[in-house]
Amino acid sequence: MEYNEAKEKFINAWGSLATQWGINRAMAQIHALLLISTQPLCVEDIMEELQISRGNVSMNLRQLMDWGIVYKDVKFGERREYFNTQKDIQELARIIVTERSKREIQPTIRLLQEVSSIKGNGSPESNEFKKITSEMYEMAKAADDIVNKVVTQKSNWLTSLLIKILR
Amino acid sequence: MEYNEAKEKFINAWGSLATQWGINRAMAQIHALLLISTQPLCVEDIMEELQISRGNVSMNLRQLMDWGIVYKDVKFGERREYFNTQKDIQELARIIVTERSKREIQPTIRLLQEVSSIKGNGSPESNEFKKITSEMYEMAKAADDIVNKVVTQKSNWLTSLLIKILR
DNA sequence: TAAAAGTTTCAGAAATATTTGAAATATAAT
DNA sequence: ATTATATTTCAAATATTTCTGAAACTTTTA
Known part of the structure; x- marks a missing residue:
């Protein structure tokens, strides 16, 4: 399996598994994406990668922050907010x-x-x-x-x- | 709180909690009802108590049996099937x-x-x-x-x- | 202070999941 | 073999959850 194929498979399957656990698909996918990303991502990045709307990303990021597993990661000199997750x-x-x-x-x-x-x-x-x-x-x-x-x-x-x- | 009130509260709340765990409301409520019942119940009894349709009861009883927590309890001389749950x-x-x-x-x-x-x-x-x-x-x-x-x-x-x- | 750049909110739309009810099927009694 | 009684199935209806997109809001920059 290729890296890109594996990445897609992982994110999709994680989303499906999550629904079984009573967690919504987009929230799980956003978290999975942040987990495997080498650097913090902004809302645009996430919209792009997962092909979901801005509102959806925003709402689910808030939830992930409420859970305490995602943080805002401020970049100096940058206006935009970047998001990161607990990697341990x-x-x-x-x-x-x-x-x-x-x-x-x-x-x-x-x-x-x-x-x-x-x-x-x-x-x-x-x-x-x-x-x-x-x-x-x-x-x-x-x-x-x-x-x-x-x-x-x-x-x-x-x-x-x-x-x-x-x- | 009265017994009847408590019973109703328990069954309803259990159904709501279950949805959070990724388990469907009717399945959880049927199981709760069997748990607190003093004797096995038939499909009619369950329909009556929970005010849900025959098909719904039948499908969810099957699922509970697949999970291995509900059994058919045959009564001699009775045509109808009775259902019981693991009480321990x-x-x-x-x-x-x-x-x-x-x-x-x-x-x-x-x-x-x-x-x-x-x-x-x-x-x-x-x-x-x-x-x-x-x-x-x-x-x-x-x-x-x-x-x-x-x-x-x-x-x-x-x-x-x-x-x-x-x- | 106004424009720009970004984020959040939320009503309605879309997608999912659940439930119903009636027909099909199964089983027992006569 | 026929009727009666009970159970299962599944397409359509309903309910719930999730998602979108545009307006409202916030913050930064010029």
Whole structure:
């Protein structure tokens, strides 16, 4: 496979995979492009490469910045804004895991906490409901604990997790 | 909060959360309903409770069965099919993690494996591409290893993982 | 201060994903 | 073999999400 072919394949496939993860295609593609780029890119560059509109690029760059994985990179003497991404893959993954936990596990925990703590009316249905949602709540908290512990260990978090699991 | 209110809230919120995880609302709601139900339900029951069409229920039950978290539960002397779900929450989570890994991590690994192993033409762009995608590949493999190790440890996998991480 | 160069916003258009409902298919009872 | 009961399929309808493009806005330069 040629470099150009591989690059195109990577960006396209990454976009498709992302939709499965509940992340939108353009956002994933923009991020993929910044990741493999040798220098920061401006909005025009991204529009050009991915053949998408200015508005789309602007909105998705904002989202990527909200996620904390893309930064504005000011060039001296240049008017235009350039964008760059976290290139350290371990650190990138750490940020993404932290962020997804904040956006997905935490609301789930709140919901389960709330519904599992209802008074209940003693009916079998109400008892089963409390039982199952409480178990789910405990489980979600355990998952959250694990993520937090793993993720606050800055460098090489993945490798050291692997080592812990293997022994 | 009343039981009925809590039940409705749980099913609705679960459906919304699911869309964030890339899972469709009806599928998540059907699963939630089976989880908290005291007995297996037939298609009619589900249609009734969630106010969705027969076709929708049928298609999503099939998907849940493909995921391995919902089963047909034959009642003797009954024509109709009844559906039930894995009620052990730890085991349920184990299946879901395994299945998502199979459906999401593995295709990702294959992609990264493929694009990172191109010949390259020596240009800085091609070198950067190989470097980044190789790092992503290594990272995805490590994540996959961790998931496999954790998930093959049948019972209490989450708790024992937590213990390992804490010490 | 006005023009230039760039960025953001957002209403409507387009693309995707989900859902419906009725016909086709399957299975069981008579 | 026929009827009754239940399930599955899939084309069309609906709903949701994403994207576009032009206007509004912001910042810099002259």
